[in-house]
Amino acid sequence: MDLLSDILSHLQLSGTLYFRTSFTSPWSIKVPAYKSVARFHYAHKGRCLVRVGDGKKPVSLEQGDLVIITRGETHTLFCDPITEAQAVQLDRVVEQSGYTGKGALVYGGEPGTHHETQLVCGHFSFADQANHMLIDALPSYIHIRNYGENSGRWMENTLRVIGNEVGHAQMGGDLIGLKMSEIIFAQALRDYLNEKGADKPVMSGFTNPQIARVLTAIHKDPSYPWTLGHMAKIAGMSRTSFAMLFVKSMLVTPMAYITNWRMQIASQKLLKTDDPIIKIAEDVGYQSEAAFGRVFKKYHQTAPATYRRQV
Numbered sequence: 001m002d003l004l005s006d007i008l009s010h011l012q013l014s015g016t017l018y019f020r021t022s023f024t025s026p027w028s029i030k031v032p033a034y035k036s037v038a039r040f041h042y043a044h045k046g047r048c049l050v051r052v053g054d055g056k057k058p059v060s061l062e063q064g065d066l067v068i069i070t071r072g073e074t075h076t077l078f079c080d081p082i083t084e085a086q087a088v089q090l091d092r093v094v095e096q097s098g099y100t101g102k103g104a105l106v107y108g109g110e111p112g113t114h115h116e117t118q119l120v121c122g123h124f125s126f127a128d129q130a131n132h133m134l135i136d137a138l139p140s141y142i143h144i145r146n147y148g149e150n151s152g153r154w155m156e157n158t159l160r161v162i163g164n165e166v167g168h169a170q171m172g173g174d175l176i177g178l179k180m181s182e183i184i185f186a187q188a189l190r191d192y193l194n195e196k197g198a199d200k201p202v203m204s205g206f207t208n209p210q211i212a213r214v215l216t217a218i219h220k221d222p223s224y225p226w227t228l229g230h231m232a233k234i235a236g237m238s239r240t241s242f243a244m245l246f247v248k249s250m251l252v253t254p255m256a257y258i259t260n261w262r263m264q265i266a267s268q269k270l271l272k273t274d275d276p277i278i279k280i281a282e283d284v285g286y287q288s289e290a291a292f293g294r295v296f297k298k299y300h301q302t303a304p305a306t307y308r309r310q311v
Contacts, residue, residue, distance in 0.1 A: 003212065004193075006219045007134060008186055010265060012127035015182035019105040020044070021119040027108035028078035028087040037072040037123040040184065042147070046117035051076045051084065052141045058084075059143050066147035068188055070138040072123065079108070079117065124185045129267055129311055133252070133260070137202035142192050205249035210235040214246070214254070222262055223285040228254060258285075263299040266292070270308040277304050 001009065016037075023029075023046075031039065041050065043061045050067055051058040052075045059067055069075055078084045088096075099105045104118070126135070197203035205211040214231045218224075231254050232242035246254050262284040269280045281292030296304050 001219075003206065003216045003219055004186065004190060007132050008189075010268060011130045011132060011135070012268075013182055013185060014125050015122060015185065016125065017120070017122040019099065019101075019121055021117065021121065022104040022106045023048070023077075023079065023117045023119070024108040024110065025079040025115045025117075026083045027117075028076065028083040028085075029090055029093050029107070030087040031075050031077065031090050033074040034072040034123065037125045038185065039069040039072055039075075039123045040066065040121070041077065042066045042120040042184070044118040044120050046115060048117045048119070049078050049081070049084070050141075051078075055140075059141065061143075062145065064146045066142075066144045066184065066188060068124075068142045068185070070135075070141060073140055075141075077119075079115065124182070127268060127271075129271065130264065132264065133202050133250070133257075134206065137200065138189075138192075138197075142188055144188055144191055147188070201249070201251050205246070208245070208249055210237060210242070211246060211249050214242075215257075218258055218261065222258070222265060223283055225285065226255070226258055259295060259299070263296060266296060266304070267300065267307065267311075270304055271311060280304070 041061065043063050043065050045063060047060070047062045049058040050061050052069055053073045058076075058078075058081075061067055076084060076087050078087060093107050094105065097105055097107045193203055193206055198207045206215065214234050217231075217234050218226065228239050228243060231246075232239040235242045235245075237245070243254065246257075250257060252260070266280050266284045269275060269283065270277075273280075275283075277292070278289045281287075281289050284292070286292035286295070293304055296307070300307055302310070
């Protein structure tokens with residue numbers, strides 16, 4: 001499995017679709033904050049503006065654009081600057097529209113007489129207690145213009161299918177849209193890494209060929225007894241040069257990254273399996289339960305057995 005796929009797989013990326021919208025001007029909606037998720041809005045038809053948090057400038061979401069609010073921050077969707085101040089809370093919009101979860105969420109002016117905006121809205125979430133510095137390093141939102149076309153014909157077709165399936169009451173349509181939505185996050189993150197994120201801390205490590213080779217090797221075999229010399233050899237660099245480049249790119253030392261990832265794997269195994277703690281310790285590279293317990297407690301502020309019981 002490639003590096004990005006391995007990270008998202010261990011974090012248990014899951015997509016959730018809320019609804020397809022039919023908003024006719026004038027309209028303005030306030031979406032509340034939602035912890036531990038990344039919300040997304042895809043403009044299937046029409047356009048709108050999106051202000052994330054207290055951002056100075058709203059995002060102009062044109063037809064075919066995608067915006068991902070990476071940490072579920074509160075944001076406002078509105079059709080025109082003059083309507084922003086009259087934003088209605090999302091729960092009230094749902095109540096006023098009579099939306100039942102079937103079909104489109106219809107709101108705003110009289111249908112057919114004003115500009116219509118059709119959005120596909122939802123969020124991406126990760127497993128409880130799961131995190132990774134790559135996700136933490138993302139900006140508050142990612143805006144990808146003409147997302148479907150720029151991501152390739154297959155993605156353009158995928159987004160069309162999602163827009164056509166969601167809420168249309170066709171057998172299996174919601175499940176099809178749900179599973180396809182998970183593709184969106186991986187594709188959007190890959191696009192961002194290769195373009196705007198290529199020179200940013202942490203993300204630059206995933207696009208630097210030498211660092212990426214080492215990260216890939218670590219993820220393929222996290223239990224291996226890694227040393228700085230072995231990693232430097234994979235990178236094709238001296239130990240000193242590699243260590244300096246890794247810290248500059250990732251903001252942590254190579255061994256700190258390995259420990260971080262091992263603890264992520266271990267915490268998920270503690271939560272999702274009944275494996276003995278010694279087996280989990282060995283799976284992530286520790287030869288004794290005591291050594292594993294010391295590192296785990298330092299990282300999670302609690303012993304493995306307590307973590308499994310409480311979380």
